Amino acid sequence: MELLEAWLILRSVKGVSDGTICTLVRHFGGPKEVLSASASELRHVAGLRPSVVTALRKEPEPSVVAHVRKEMRLLEKGESGIVTILDAAYPRRLAMIPDPPPLLYVRGTLPASDNYAVAIVGSRKASPAGALMTQELSQQLAGMGLTIVSGLARGIDAAAHRGALAAKATTIAVVGCGVDRTYPPEHRQLQRDIEGHGAVVSELPLGAPPLPHHFPRRNRIISGLSLGVIVSEADQKSGALLTARFALEQNREVFAVPGAVKYGKHRGAHGLIKQGAKLVEDARDVVEELLPQFDGLLVDRVKNARFQETISQSFTPKERRVLSLLHEDPVSIDEVLMEAPFDRAEVMSLLLSLELRGCIRQVPGSRYVRTSC
CATH class of the missing domain: 1.10.10.10 (Winged helix-like DNA-binding domain superfamily/Winged helix DNA-binding domain)
Structure with a gap:
């Protein structure tokens, strides 16, 4: 069995969570070793439920093997790749969250695993002013060397990606479908641009459709990749607030951009500020909070004149x-x-x-x- 095939089969075992897969491959050294482990060896893994041991000892169904091999043929085309939790290229911060995805599908190029990233999320139905503010904030942060992470959705997400692209900087889109699909469909060119200046990533297999339940799960990846999450424009029911909650659980910083008090699109962000989120008026509010986590080179970039130049260019x-x-x-x-x-x-x-x-x-x-x- 090939290594990639073992990864895909292990991920397909029903009833085994992402966190459990990561625990198992770290314990045994890899997916092939997990699949070949005896029931006795599996029982020695702390916290492993009997039902998981039983599931792992079963031979994979022929339909599962057929699906895995079909996916391997798609991957052989070279348009998409996979980074595993055991690879050096796997994002370091993401690997530290409680339930990291064991596999990341990638189109484009992931930045270095120790790269500094900040997420910007918000309403899909952004106001023109909110989209403009977000794009400029993203451009300022990207101009200082920060990677911009978002979800490729309409509205604020798209503005965040475009700001990074305008700064000719790196941006990562975490999508709620397979990386070989585009959602929403009108973002096809934006997705291609992101692939050329960063990466489009997903934990979902190739061809996976953009189903509603995929998006809340992907939000933990957006926050997990980042030092902090900025909520730019969000009402009280926005999925961006879920990303902020994931950020808090992952010990990330949470920021919020304020707006008009009576404007419903800002109530979610205002609620975060009431709960202690850092209020953001421009990029400096973000970098000042994150500065202790930057290395010397990035600190210099923040402090030098390029910050002012980036602002003026917007x-x-x-x-x-x-x-x-x-x-x-x-x-x-x-x-x-x-x-x-x-x-x-x-x-x-x-x-x-x-x-x-x-x-x-x-x-x-x-x-x-x-x-x-």
């Missing part, structure tokens, strides 16, 4: 023009109008955009001061 020419007119001394809207070739409504919109990003703040008298960026 602005439109009009936003940069208005920002250039503001400084530490208060400036009125009329003063901005005198220098900027825009009408009042457009200036108000540009000022609001800059204020939402934390680059400026309003002071008494309808005046503005520059705070950062």
Whole structure:
């Protein structure tokens, strides 16, 4: 029996959880050794239920073997690969969660196992402002060398991936189907772009459809790959809150981006802030919290001028023009109008955009001061 075939057969044994598979292969040294272990040897593994011992000692059904061999033929095409929990390439942080997937299917290239990653998740029905804020936040973080992890869903997830791609940085999409499928279908090109600048990963076998129960499970992988999880825009029923709960269980940091108090799409994020999540206005709020976990090289990248350059590159020419007119001394809207070739409504919109990003703040008298960026 080939090693890969043994992995796929072991994963197919009914009633054996991911956590149990990981325990077994670590105990015996590999999947072939697990499948060939006697009942007596299996019983010596602490916590192993009798039903699991019985299941492991059964010969695999012919249908299981046929399915495994079909999957092996698909893998031989080379478009997708598998990384196992025993491989050096398996993400180090993910391996430390209570129930890591024993197998990760991969399209693209996983970053180094000790790579620094942060997850950004949120509503599938994101507002235009929420998507813009997320993309810019992702671009800022990616520009400092952080890998951006998300779930390739509509809305906030897509904005997070696009921000990383705009920074020409690495991003990982954890999907709730086989990596050889695209969901949602309109993200086919985005998925290809991610494969070219990172990886699309799944614990599900090739061809697996995007069934509803797949997505809650994949959320533990999103948080498990990351130092922390940022919830950008989420209502009280959003799946992003489940990712945040997984993050807490895995001893990861949880961050939340605030929004309008009466706007339902932000209630989930506001609830997290009430419970102690770090409030995020820009990338600095994230990196300051994570800084103790960074190595020297990444610390230097955070502190150097590239951070400011990354922020400035995320602005439109009009936003940069208005920002250039503001400084530490208060400036009125009329003063901005005198220098900027825009009408009042457009200036108000540009000022609001800059204020939402934390680059400026309003002071008494309808005046503005520059705070950062």
